[in-house]
Amino acid sequence: MSKEELGVYLKPFNRTGGKFLALIAVLLGAMALGGYALYIQFTEGHYVSGMRDVGAGGAAWGIYIGMLVYFIGISYAGISVSAAVRLLNLEKYKPVARMGELLTIIALLLGSLFILFDLGQPIRGVINMFQFGRPMSPLFFTFSVIATGYLWSTLIFMYISGRRDASIMKANGLGIKPLYTVLSGGYVDSHKAREKHNKVLKALAVAILPLLVMAHSFLGFVFGLQVGRPGWYTAIQAPAFVTLAAASGIGALIIISLVIRRTYGLQQILTQDIFRGLGNFMGAATGVYIYMIISEMYVMKYAGPSGEVLIADSMLSGQLAPYFWAEILSFIAAFLIIFAMFARKSYSLLGITTSAVLVNIGALLARNMIIIPSQTLGMQLPYALGSYFPSWIEISVVVGLFALGVFLYSIFTKIFPIIEFPEEVRGER
Amino acid sequence: MAQLTRRSFVKTAGAVTVVGAASLKLLGADDLFIETLKPVLPRASGKPEITEEIVHTTCWIGKQDCSILAHVVNGRVVKLEGDPDNPRNKGRLCPKGQAQIISFYDPYRVKAPLRRVNGKGVPGEWVETSWDEALTLVSDKVKEVRAKDKRLLVWQKGRSKAEPFYDNAFVPASGATKLHHGAFCSDAGYRANEYTIGFNGVLHPDFNHCKYLLNWGWNIVNAGGNKLCWITFNQQLLDARGRGMKVVTLDPWKRGAGPHTDEWLPNKPGSDLAFFLTLSNVLIERGYVDVDYLKKYTNSPYLIKSDGYLLKVDGKEQVWDTVSSSAKPFDAAGVNPALEGEYSVGNEKVKPAFQAFKEHIAQYTPEWAEDICGLPAERIRKVGEELGQNAMIGSKIVLDGVELPYRPVGIAAYHVTQQELGFQACRAAIMAFMLLGAIEAVGGLRSDFGRKTHGNFKSLDEVQIKDPPYNIWLQNSKYFPINSNNSSLVARVSQDPGKYGVDYTPEVLMIHMSNPLLSFADQKALMEWLGKFKFTVVIDPWMSETADYYADVVLPAATIEKYEGPSSVNDGYNDGSVIRTPPMRPQFQSRADIDIYIDLCERAGFLYGKDGYIDKLNGSLGLKDPYKMDLDKKPDARDIFDRWAKSSGIGEGVKYFENKTVANPKKFAIKDLYAPAWNPPYGGLRHRLYGESLKRYGEVMKEKGTPENFRRDYTPFPTWRSPTMDSSPSEYDLYLISHKKIMFKQSRSTSNPLLKELEPNQYLEMNPKAAEARGINDGDEIVVESQNAITKETRQVKVKVQYAEGIRPDTVSMSHHYGHWVNPNVKEVGPAPNTLFFSGEGYVQMTADQSFQVKVRVTKA
Amino acid sequence: MVKYAMAIDLDRCMGCRACMEACKIENNTGRNIFWMFVFKQESGEYPNTTTNYMPRPCMHCDNAPCVKVCPVGARFKSETGAVLTDFDRCVGCRYCEVSCPYGVNYFNWREPADNQYYHWGKGEAEGKYGTADIRTLANGSISPYRNPTLDEPHGAEKRTVAGGGHYVGVIEKCTFCVQRTDKGLDPACVANCPVSVYTFGDLDDPNSSISKLLASRSSFRLLEETNTHPRVYYLGTPMPLEHRKHLENISV
Secondary structure, eight states, X not given: OOHHXXXXXXXXXXXXXXXXXXXXXXXXXXXXXXXXXXXXXXXXXXXXXXXXXBTTTBOSSOHHHHHHHHHHHHHHHHHHHHHHHHHHOOGGGHHHHHHHHHHHHHHHHHXXXXXXXXXXXXXXXXXXXXXXXXXXXXXXXXXXXXXXXXXHHHHHHXXXXXXXXXXXXXXXXXXXXXXXXXHHTTOOOXXXXXXXXXXXXXXXXXXXXXXXXXXXXXXXXXXXXXXXXXXXXOTTHHHHHHHHHHHHHHHHHHHHHHHHHHHHTOTTTSOHHHHHHHHHHHHHHHHHHHHHHHHHHHHHHHXXXXXXXXXXXXXXXXXXXXXXXXXXXXXXXXXXXXXXXXXXXOOOHHHHXXXXXXXXXXXXXXXXXXXXXXXXXXXXXXXXXXXXXXXXXXXXXXXXHHHHHHHHHHHHHHHSOSSOOOTTOOOOO | OOOOOHHHHHHHOOHHHHHHHHHHHHTSOXXXXXXXXXXXXXXXXXXXXXXXXXXXXEOSSSSSOOEEEEEEETTEEEEEEEOTTOTTTTTOOOHHHHHGGGGGGOTTBOOSOEEEOSOSSSOOOEEEOOHHHHHHHHHHHHHHHHHHOGGGEEEEESSOOOTTTIIIIIHHHHTOEEEOSTTSSSHHHHHHHHHHTOOSSOOEEOTTTOSEEEEETTIIIIIOOSTTTTTHHHHHHHHHHHTTOEEEEEOSBOOTTGGGOSEEEOOOTTOHHHHHHHHHHHHHHTTOOOHHHHHHHBSTTBEEOTTSSBOEETTEEEEEETTTTEEEETTOTTOOBOSSOOEEETTEEEEEHXXXXXXXXXXXXXXXXXXXXXXXXXXXXXXXXXXXXXXXXXXXXXXXXXXXXXXXXXXXXXXXXXXXXXXXXXXXXXXXXXXXXXXXOBTSEEOOSOOSOOTHHHHXXXXXXXXXXXXXXXXXXXXXXXXXXXXXXXXXXXXXXXXXXXXXXXXXXXXXXXXXXXXXXXXXXHHHHHHTOSEXXXXXXXXXXXXXXXXXXXXXXOSSSSOEEEEEOOOSXXXXXXXXXXXXXXXXXXXXXXHHHHHHHHHHTOSSSTTSHHHHHHHHTTOOTTSOOOTTSOOOHHHHHHHHHHHTTOTTGGGHXXXXXXXXXXXXXXXXXXXXXXXXXXXXXOBOSSOHHHHHHHHHHHHTTOOHHHHTTOXXXXXXXXXXXXXXXXXXXXXXXXXXXXXXXXXXGGGOHHHHHHSOOOXXXXXXXXXXXXXXXXXXXXXXXXXXXXXXOEEEEEEEEEEOTTBOTTEEEEETTOOOOSSTTSTTSOOOGGGTOOOSTTTEETTTEEOOEEEEEEEEO | OOOEEEEEETTTOOOOOHHHHHHHHHHTOOTTOOSSEEEEEEEEETTEEEEEEEEEOOOOOTTOHHXXXXXXXXXXXXXXXXEEEOTTTOOOOOHHHHHOTTOOOEEOOSOHHHHSSSOXXXXXXXXXXXXXXXXXXXXXXSSTTOOGGGGSOBTTTTBOOSSOOOOTTOXXXXXXXXXXXXXXXXXXXXXXXXXXXXXXEETTOTTSHHXXXXXXXXXXXXXXXXXOOOSEEEESSOOOSSXXXXXXXXXX
């Protein structure tokens, strides 16, 4: 491969203009706002949030938990694509593998931060989880499997898959040398090394895939095991979480890849073909998820106890109907767009992207619609019905953490190749 | 129980193993998920020293004076618990009793004597003064006004507490005009009882034996009013229900009494008189009449002349003796008087009072009452019949070897008199129970726990109606011959004293724990009245609306933390005495009320000597030698109670109350409990079925030129007419009533943040159908407008609507406890219904009692 | 073994909410926190209406969802069967709160100084009408009627479970008044009920008043279908649970 060809992969390093700096400034501003909101929250207590006690008119879990679930869902995409690439030798998707891994890591980090900021005693939360953690609690796995195991495995996975690129960067004298020295960890690119490398990654992928299903399922079980909350207690909660995670995660990956493709002009590498494949997968997962919502709603409405019916009614035709139907219509529109392209065998990037955005809007709504109505309306004793709307503090924290995610992602693209170098690139001297 | 502990788990297994074990157990054992053993988390040692003591005291909020064990830890009261020794509360407290603990520490208490520095009628601006300065200021004014005319000093107290110190010693010693908290309460009912059957009190049931209870309102479980209404009644009611007592509730709104009601009669507000008259109609029609009782113990057989007055020979009422077929003195030996028929005595056509009653009552059939009461005729008839059947007329019971009439039918109707026709409604209710012979019979109607004939039986029969000038509350006047002393009326009179024949205007006002602006009807009139005083002092732990707008000086009184008393623990069956002892010293700069009074009397110059405060206290407390206080030595509250205790046979003196609660406990003997067993039965009275003197008053009033609407209800038998409010124009299509809640005592405890949390807002309670017909949704803010049918004045307030299914569609209700604007805890929670009620003619009637009912209309705000 | 349980006679309750106040003072709970709560509602249409009152303490379930879900073992079942919260260990995730079908958990959204009935921490303690700082009087205690004995540890493991520190960011709920039952007293609500709605005692003792009561009258438990095995038994006329027309509202 020529220097020019390699240069394509290095485009992100070269294009750092005013727009990028402006973006960073905006993100830093948003993060500062989030930080200020957090400062208020932890000096005044969670009273400054929109959350209140269940039964006393509110919801004890609000958008923090909603965002936690959303981000953990998003995290599904990257690592699963990456693992699939290694396992099934889907070389086609290799260019988005690292983007996916990074997405997973950042999403998991944000998810963990949302848990932490939701805790009344965050410091105690970290200490006590080590000292007294109870595996009998479904939340334990959210802490351990997701926040720790999953995050660490992905980090390791990404590290190993990145060693070769780091050594190539180092060999070519590009970028920040000390960083690449550390990251390459003594890797010297050779055919043999590459083979060994691929073997390790394959083994890791095998190990990560069940963890993937488990982690997302356990998040589902955090809700699905609670008999006390109408709307949560359902056997398909875990599969539904995994399915929506797949749809929204792939959707997020599509959006990110597209942004990177356009920003850095990587049309040659990130081909339409990749997007078509990802789009199809997302469409299929969305279709399955729609099917799951319908069957769940049907059961709630048709055979549910009064609490379930109340929530179903509220979502179908009551005060929550605007949100619910916005969610459902987003999913259906996303699905139909993909399906139409599939049927006509003609894909457009615009169509795929629109669909991905719709899936993510739907997912954001869906995550919060799972969590909140079951608290505000799901009292099984005759408390007055509650309501919940996030306060500006919560919204600022969410905005701040979103900004943090984008910030980290943007910075990463400037310090490490966001697209894995192809086989042809030789790092050997 | 699971033997797997968290620790062993962690020791033996990694996370994956745990997951495996957990999923294995998932199918079977719940135990795994239940934490049973925990590792020890060491805590910092060096625990501070804790001293805990228990002080016996009594509640300070309500009327029950429930006994309390105050838990004092390190000098702070941390909990108030009921004292099991007091039969009234049996170790329990109502929500107010529990929540009042916060009043010790309330930062919005008046913490120091305050002097106003701005004009009156607006929120006060206050400067702190010393006690010395404040007391001098007040006592100088009192001295000055007393020198001029003692009547110009007016005194009003809010709660019936420690009467020997205030009402019965301070008032006579100072010569002040005392205004009652009454008339607002149930005074018309007291007057009706005293006048009709000679007992003090209002329509109580004998819960220990009652089997069928006619219950007016929700007083029995929730509302306030009578001394036993908060805890004792509830306990007795539930015990009686446990024995199978049936409860019929007469109330436009079924709420508090709801779960304890078997049958609900939602009658129209203001129609109670018609309902009770109809009961008598049904009882007589079906022959449920206790002839024996009526003949022996009532004036039913007394012969009435055609002019309506009793036939008297040598000053003695006559009866028609069926044995000799002639008129004879009622107390002649061997007579068997006739209750019915018409007879001739000389030229005079006469008939027994009962015959007249029968003729009078004949018009009041259930069908007649149907529209007036808003109840189906058959339901009223059914209650009448059930009452008759359950009364078991003629039956007897032997209790503790005493044979007594047994009439297990009762009535609880304490506040039935808070309406225009209240006096006569109460009288009509008593008369229905007279027909049954249930007056003070076992299981029957009781009045209260006065175990003796009340002097008013005679004095209310012999009122001498005077010509003007009258005193400020129109005592013995041609307007209100039987007078209950009503503050709203006094306010009305002072707006135009000449009109009512009053020739002076009071100048100095002392208000003790009362808040007239919120407690009484007609806030507007009250404001004008209060603005007229030259000097006003308020003794109160809190800044009341009255104080904030009209006080010149506010003196901070203590709450529980003081000596006060003595109070009775009478629960209807047992008695004894308690006093309030301080569990802490008075908080901030507040002082015990008794100490304040002693200092005031001393400085105003009427503490010492004959007829001074000490002298009057000796009398009001009933101190016997050698425990009487020296008339020239300033006493101390604790010493006074020591003398009182020793004087009433408690050898230890006041120390007794530091270790025990109830002094001189006793259970009433059956012969003291039921008037038919007294010697002589009923104190030798003839109960007044026929109110001859009422007729006489009406005629004297007419002679003296009293307008018709003041005198039209002075009839010997209660006579129905529609209440004044019904003549409001038809667009005023709803009845407004007010209601009370067990969480609050009048307007006082609403500012308690614990209680306020339970009932945070004022609402207009409205039937959803009635509201929907007016386009009003649950929670909407609406305007309520009341109309005075006589003066045509209208008043408005804004309030939120709350749907209530259990209220008549033509009735709306607001709680009495709101409308404050001073204390930040209760600002802006909604208006007081008292701002919508009117005082004056038509709304203050008969015995000068206030009607808490008015016609209103509601429109969307 | 002692097995504590409570019986609530719905036919006696008059909805006075004295139990709620007794609980509040005993345990020094803050605003909008009701370890004991009394539902009041009416159903039906005029004139055929029914009024119902129903007290709701913590059910102290034997198969307590809250204990199962607590990630750190702060929520646990004590030796007597009371479900307790270790205030020193709770991390404030509120999972117990959302897992409980009965809605008995309350989170300390604010510092006690701000969450008590006066804002003791924020200048309100000076109040009005004369000068005096209530904090001095209360010796710094929040609230001033807080019983310092609540800080004492309980049970074999000496955990902080009584009354509640009411620390910000920590969950709390009814403890069956562990500080009272440890001394052989009834819980505050039981001891204070003016009309003896409650019976409290040991189910393992066949002669206890609660054992006798439950043997003599039929009883039911709330939401038995959720398999929580509550330790609170109800006697008398059940309240319709899906109905939500309240007679009064508590401030929120």
